[in-house]
Every structure is written in C-alpha cells, then in structure tokens.
Amino acid sequence: MLDRLNEAMDHIERHIAADIDIEVLARIAHTSPYHFRRMFATLAGIPLSEYVRRRRLTLAAGEVLAERRSLLDVAVTYGYGSGETFARAFRAVHGVGPAEARRSGVALTSQPRMTFHLTVEGSTPMEFRIVDKAEFRLLGYRTEVPIVHEGHNEAIAEFTASIGTERLARLKPLSDQEPEGIVSAVEPLDGSQRSEGSLAEFLQGVVSSATAPDGVAERVVPAGTWAVFRSEGEPPEAAQYIWRDVFGQWFPSNAYRSVPGPEILSAQPTGDGTRMNYELWLPVEHTG
Numbered sequence: 001m002l003d004r005l006n007e008a009m010d011h012i013e014r015h016i017a018a019d020i021d022i023e024v025l026a027r028i029a030h031t032s033p034y035h036f037r038r039m040f041a042t043l044a045g046i047p048l049s050e051y052v053r054r055r056r057l058t059l060a061a062g063e064v065l066a067e068r069r070s071l072l073d074v075a076v077t078y079g080y081g082s083g084e085t086f087a088r089a090f091r092a093v094h095g096v097g098p099a100e101a102r103r104s105g106v107a108l109t110s111q112p113r114m115t116f117h118l119t120v121e122g123s124t125p126m127e128f129r130i131v132d133k134a135e136f137r138l139l140g141y142r143t144e145v146p147i148v149h150e151g152h153n154e155a156i157a158e159f160t161a162s163i164g165t166e167r168l169a170r171l172k173p174l175s176d177q178e179p180e181g182i183v184s185a186v187e188p189l190d191g192s193q194r195s196e197g198s199l200a201e202f203l204q205g206v207v208s209s210a211t212a213p214d215g216v217a218e219r220v221v222p223a224g225t226w227a228v229f230r231s232e233g234e235p236p237e238a239a240q241y242i243w244r245d246v247f248g249q250w251f252p253s254n255a256y257r258s259v260p261g262p263e264i265l266s267a268q269p270t271g272d273g274t275r276m277n278y279e280l281w282l283p284v285e286h287t288g
Contacts (some may be wrong), residue, residue: 008028015023061090134223178207221263230278
C-alpha cells in the first residue's frame with residue numbers, strides 16, 4: 001500500500017501545476033477517493049488539498065525568485081487565472097506577495113515533497129477483529145468539536161461535563177448490543193479530513209436498536225463491516241494513539257479501507273481508574 005501511495009505522490013509532483021484529480025490518485029493507490037483523502041490527512045497531518053497548494057506555491061516561489069519570467073507567466077503556469085489571485089495565494093503561504101519577495105529577497109516558506117515510509121515499532125501485535133453488524137442506532141447528545149490528535153480536547157471535556165452523569169445514566173439501559181455501555185462517536189464533517197483542528201461531529205450515548213427518547217439525538221447507522229481494535233493505557237493519549245496506529249500501520253498492511261460513517265469508541269476504567277480499556281469500531285470494506 002505504501003508503494004502505491006508513493007506512486008500517487010509521484011503523480012502529484014508530475015502534475016503539480018495542473019488540476020489534481022483525486023479519482024486518478026485513488027486508482028493509482030488502488031483504493032477509494034474517500035480512503036485516500038482520509039489516509040493522506042492522517043499520515044501527513046494536513047489535508048491533500050492543502051499539501052498540493054503548498055507544494056504548488058513552493059515551486060512557484062522558486063520561479064519568482066529566479067526572475068526569468070514575469071509574475072503573470074508564473075501565475076498562469078501554476079494554475080492561477082490572474083496576477084491578483086496568485087498574489088493572494090502566494091501571500092497566504094509565504095507571508096509576502098510575489099512582487100515584494102522578488103524585490104526584497106525575504107525568507108519564504110517551503111513545503112518539501114512528501115514520501116511515506118513504514119516504520120517498524122516494537123514487537124506487540126495490534127489486536128483486532130472484523131465484525132459484520134446489522135443496522136443500529138446511535139442515541140445520545142451531540143455537538144461539533146475540533147479534532148485533537150494528541151493531548152486534552154477541551155471542547156469534548158466541556159461538552160461531556162454539560163451532559164451530566166444523570167442524563168447518561170438514563171440512556172445506559174438502552175444499550176443492547178456491542179459496543180456496550182456509554183460510548184462516544186466521532187465523524188469528520190467533510191467526510192475525509194482528519195487534520196488537527198478540523199471539525200467533527202461528536203456524540204456521546206449508546207448503541208441501540210431502540211428509537212430515541214425525547215430530547216435525545218438519533219443517528220441510524222446502516223448495516224456494514226466494522227474493524228474493531230482494542231488497547232489499554234492512560235487517557236487521552238492511549239485512545240488517540242489507536243487512531244494513529246490504525247491509519248499509519250494497520251490500513252497500509254491489510255486488505256481493508258475506511259468508509260464513511262461514525263467511528264465509535266468504548267472506554268472502560270481498569271484497576272484504580274488511571275488506565276482505560278479502549279475498543280475502537282471503524283466502518284470498513286474489504287479491498288479484494
């Protein structure tokens with residue numbers, strides 16, 4: 001998978017001045033456009049569109065500084081229809097306009113070309129199972145939160161506190177299937193972006209076959225296949241590392257890809273309560 005992903009990166013580099021077709025990239029990587037965007041954002045830390053924009057303007061900056069062509073010629077070469085739109089995009093990345101950069105020789109920002117490599121870590125296998133699950137409902141309380149890859153998520157903490165233990169306790173008896181008990185579910189709002197700070201829908205509640213009581217949100221989830229991963233550790237990093245390892249290691253080496261849908265996390269305290277047992281449910285499909 002990583003070899004095919006790097007072939008897609010080569011394609012981006014060869015066509016950086018043109019429109020990049022996500023369908024073509026997905027075919028090169030032997031996956032879906034959704035999964036390609038999702039995996040790229042997770043591995044690279046920025047959305048694909050932002051990487052392409054930064055690379056395009058990095059190469060454009062080299063031509064601006066070389067002073068061999070007019071600024072308008074450089075703008076047109078890299079897909080900008082006018083000098084004004086090129087100047088705005090250039091300033092957004094480099095902090096100065098192209099004319100100013102050419103005059104003063106100020107320091108500009110460079111986006112290196114990305115390649116992906118597999119890093120082998122430790123000797124502990126990743127525990128997972130594949131589950132075919134009938135249609136179910138997520139019942140609970142929901143809001144929008146920014147994605148935080150590592151460390152405390154203040155928005156989630158504040159929202160969870162605002163729900164209160166009593167309201168969650170009233171929902172718990174409606175939990176009638178896996179994953180059991182109170183769970184949280186997240187779903188990036190643009191369907192594929194996973195960059196730091198991008199928005200996701202967050203729901204805290206239960207997985208159930210019942211309909212939602214008054215005042216409780218309901219999300220009907222269609223039947224499908226789920227990859228289920230287990231981990232134990234200190235919150236919140238242990239939970240966040242599951243996502244990192246699944247997208248960075250498991251997907252590239254297994255014949256599955258992610259599909260749109262909620263990502264459900266069950267967290268149960270263990271021992272003295274300083275550590276948690278986590279179970280992460282991700283909607284997937286087989287690539288075979």
